[in-house]
Amino acid sequence: xxxxxxxxxxxxxxxxxxxxxxxxxxxxxxxxxxxxxxxxxxxxxxxxxxxxxxxxxxxxxxxxxxxxxxxxxxxxxxxxxxxxxxxxxxxxxxxxxxxxxxxxxxxxxxxxxxxxxxxxxxxxxxxxxxxxxxxxxxxxxxxxxxxxxxxxxxxxxxxxxxxxxxxxxxxxxxxxxxxxxxxxxxxxxxxxxxxxxxxxxxxxxxxxxxxxxxxxxxxxxxxxxxxxxxxxxxxxxxxxxxxxxxxxxxxxxxxxxxxxxxxxxxxxxxxxxxxxxxxxxxxxxxxxxxxxxxxxxxxxxxxxxxxxxxxxxxxxxxxxxxxxxxxxxxxxxxxxxxx
Ligand code: FA5
Numbered sequence: 001x002x003x004x005x006x007x008x009x010x011x012x013x014x015x016x017x018x019x020x021x022x023x024x025x026x027x028x029x030x031x032x033x034x035x036x037x038x039x040x041x042x043x044x045x046x047x048x049x050x051x052x053x054x055x056x057x058x059x060x061x062x063x064x065x066x067x068x069x070x071x072x073x074x075x076x077x078x079x080x081x082x083x084x085x086x087x088x089x090x091x092x093x094x095x096x097x098x099x100x101x102x103x104x105x106x107x108x109x110x111x112x113x114x115x116x117x118x119x120x121x122x123x124x125x126x127x128x129x130x131x132x133x134x135x136x137x138x139x140x141x142x143x144x145x146x147x148x149x150x151x152x153x154x155x156x157x158x159x160x161x162x163x164x165x166x167x168x169x170x171x172x173x174x175x176x177x178x179x180x181x182x183x184x185x186x187x188x189x190x191x192x193x194x195x196x197x198x199x200x201x202x203x204x205x206x207x208x209x210x211x212x213x214x215x216x217x218x219x220x221x222x223x224x225x226x227x228x229x230x231x232x233x234x235x236x237x238x239x240x241x242x243x244x245x246x247x248x249x250x251x252x253x254x255x256x257x258x259x260x261x262x263x264x265x266x267x268x269x270x271x272x273x274x275x276x277x278x279x280x281x282x283x284x285x286x287x288x289x290x291x292x293x294x295x296x297x298x299x300x301x302x303x304x305x306x307x308x309x310x311x312x313x314x315x316x317x318x319x320x321x322x323x324x325x326x327x328x329x330x331x332x333x334x335x336x337x338x339x
Contacts, residue, residue, distance in 0.1 A: 252285025
């Protein structure tokens with residue numbers, strides 16, 4: 001019996017040592033210690049032995065059982081450690097590697113300019129209004145003192161739609177919409193899209209303007225000039241020269257256009273400023289009395305100034321963009337660099 005137990009012991013310990021997975025180790029446990037296991041059979045036989053043999057064989061068999069259980073437990077721990085190490089090896093992370101970076105993106109330069117301009121004028125107490133992109137001839141032209149066949153209509157290169165409607169060529173119609181719906185005083189700016197059949201490196205068929213309108217009882221040209229100079233200095237900095245040129249708009253009198261020194265050539269003359277050294281950014285003037293009359297205001301008691309600036313031109317000058325079309329290409333290499 002002793003020999004039988006020792007042989008079994010030897011084989012069992014060898015099998016445990018060679019078990020290479022938790023599954024095969026469990027199979028060995030069942031083989032020896034299970035209900036119908038080889039050692040369980042021996043233990044059952046002990047009861048049928050003589051009184052003298054019983055304690056001795058029982059002792060051997062129990063010692064074997066303890067040894068077998070210990071070896072299985074220890075091998076189990078070893079196999080678990082090997083499995084964990086293999087898993088860790090697979091999931092190994094090199095903490096010294098640079099992290100993967102996901103760019104957050106930026107606001108489009110046109111949006112940035114609109115936000116900067118509206119924030120500036122909001123601080124001066126201007127309200128923000130909007131108007132429709134599809135306009136009628138009346139709001140876009142007639143009420144602004146531009147009757148049919150007026151030569152200044154030619155400058156607008158209008159996209160006409162069906163039923164006498166058109167895509168607004170400037171944000172000035174919102175002046176009329178606001179003045180017909182409320183009494184003075186008015187102090188507002190109007191950012192929005194406008195459309196003209198016009199394209200080259202400084203002109204786009206769809207572009208943005210920001211209109212400004214101030215109406216009260218004693219508004220002066222000096223206030224218009226001071227307001228625009230204050231804004232342009234805040235926007236471009238002191239070192240960028242600005243000039244006011246006399247001009248003509250049917251809805252303002254007197255009228256002016258404002259140019260800012262070209263940022264590409266710093267006034268020397270280049271392709272983007274058409275060799276002039278300047279880029280026109282806005283039109284402005286004192287609201288024409290005919291406009292006040294068309295909205296039902298008394299031109300003898302109210303006065304006002306208005307301006308309309310090109311957002312793309314502001315962006316081009318601020319960021320040194322030589323071709324307006326870059327703003328609509330959606331090229332990340334270009335847009336990502338403008339901050
Ligand atoms: C006007 O549109 C007037 N409504 C401005 C105004 C408002 C004058 C209130 C007086 C009182 P003008 O056509 O010049 O004016 O356009 C204003 C600005 O829009 C220009 O100075 C220029 O900066 C910009 N602009 C004009 N056409 C284009 C274009 N095709 N692409 C990009 N910017 C343009």
